[in-house]
Amino acid sequence: MTVAVDDDLWSAVGDPTRRRMLDLLLAAGEGTATSLSEHLPVTRQAVAKHLAVLDRVGLVHVAPSGREMRYRIDDAQFARAVAQLAAVGTAWDARLARIKSIAEAIQRTHDAAGDATGETTKE
Amino acid sequence: MTVAVDDDLWSAVGDPTRRRMLDLLLAAGEGTATSLSEHLPVTRQAVAKHLAVLDRVGLVHVAPSGREMRYRIDDAQFARAVAQLAAVGTAWDARLARIKSIAEAIQRTHDAAGDATGETTKE
DNA sequence: CGCTTTCTGCAACGTTTGGTTGCACATCAC
DNA sequence: GTGATGTGCAACCAAACGTTGCAGAAAGCG
Numbered sequence: 001m002t003v004a005v006d007d008d009l010w011s012a013v014g015d016p017t018r019r020r021m022l023d024l025l026l027a028a029g030e031g032t033a034t035s036l037s038e039h040l041p042v043t044r045q046a047v048a049k050h051l052a053v054l055d056r057v058g059l060v061h062v063a064p065s066g067r068e069m070r071y072r073i074d075d076a077q078f079a080r081a082v083a084q085l086a087a088v089g090t091a092w093d094a095r096l097a098r099i100k101s102i103a104e105a106i107q108r109t110h111d112a113a114g115d116a117t118g119e120t121t122k123e
Numbered sequence: 124m125t126v127a128v129d130d131d132l133w134s135a136v137g138d139p140t141r142r143r144m145l146d147l148l149l150a151a152g153e154g155t156a157t158s159l160s161e162h163l164p165v166t167r168q169a170v171a172k173h174l175a176v177l178d179r180v181g182l183v184h185v186a187p188s189g190r191e192m193r194y195r196i197d198d199a200q201f202a203r204a205v206a207q208l209a210a211v212g213t214a215w216d217a218r219l220a221r222i223k224s225i226a227e228a229i230q231r232t233h234d235a236a237g238d239a240t241g242e243t244t245k246e
Numbered sequence: 247c248g249c250t251t252t253c254t255g256c257a258a259c260g261t262t263t264g265g266t267t268g269c270a271c272a273t274c275a276c
Numbered sequence: 277g278t279g280a281t282g283t284g285c286a287a288c289c290a291a292a293c294g295t296t297g298c299a300g301a302a303a304g305c306g
Contacts, residue, residue: 014137067273085212
């Protein structure tokens with residue numbers, strides 16, 4: 001069974017910069033494009049675009065305050081994203097454990113038989 | 124503390140197509156670019172490129188068999204990737220819970236809260 | 247054997263995405 | 277008012293994902 005994952009949520013969280021931004025927002029409670037960019041290796045504009053992406057998938061929401069645009073995490077949607085990470089992780093983990101046990105069973109079966117483990121041919 | 128994540132591993136898993144490919148490989152045990160592409164909405168070439176990416180980060184390893192190139196999951200590296208997903212999920216979850224409890228504490232503090240200065244008003 | 251099929255790899259190309267710079271406009275401080 | 281700061285928009289660049297087209301190698305069959 002494939003875990004029903006929201007691809008938009010995933011790709012939003014998949015980007016390293018956006019992940020760091022979420023980290024910062026979680027730590028600081030809120031932030032603007034300018035304030036976040038000071039802690040990131042990218043320009044304010046890049047951060048602004050990422051914030052737009054995060055806003056589009058609902059992971060953050062924005063509140064204008066004077067000339068500033070304050071962004072903060074949307075708890076509910078963020079919790080959903082975390083849940084999806086956990087779901088995929090769990091599913092894969094289970095499947096991996098299953099494969100492992102099967103492999104062991106096979107190995108037990110023909111014991112010292114001719115195993116065809118081609119070593120990873122590094123190029 | 125920020126969870127030390129391997130960006131290469133993450134972005135490898137971040138792509139929806141690659142995620143589906145890993146699913147397929149887990150289910151079938153092994154596969155070729157051609158066989159995988161039959162279960163995916165992309166061409167064989169695209170799959171081949173993705174396999175190259177997965178191979179580069181060590182999530183799969185390849186074994187030539189005649190004219191075929193058989194790919195299978197690298198259990199150890201895959202387990203590491205799953206662990207990273209879980210780690211980030213856990214860290215975020217914890218931080219989210221903390222924020223929530225703080226928010227509740229604040230709300231308990233000024234209770235009927237007639238505060239208007241720069242506070243983000245929750246609706 | 248030779249011919250066809252099938253599977254692979256490489257190259258060229260288009261589109262989307264993450265990133266940059268530059269500029270115009272709005273707001274706060276003086 | 278003027279100047280500093282914060283924002284948004286547009287043009288542009290590079291890398292990534294995806295495509296088509298083609299050439300070569302191994303298997304199958306007359």
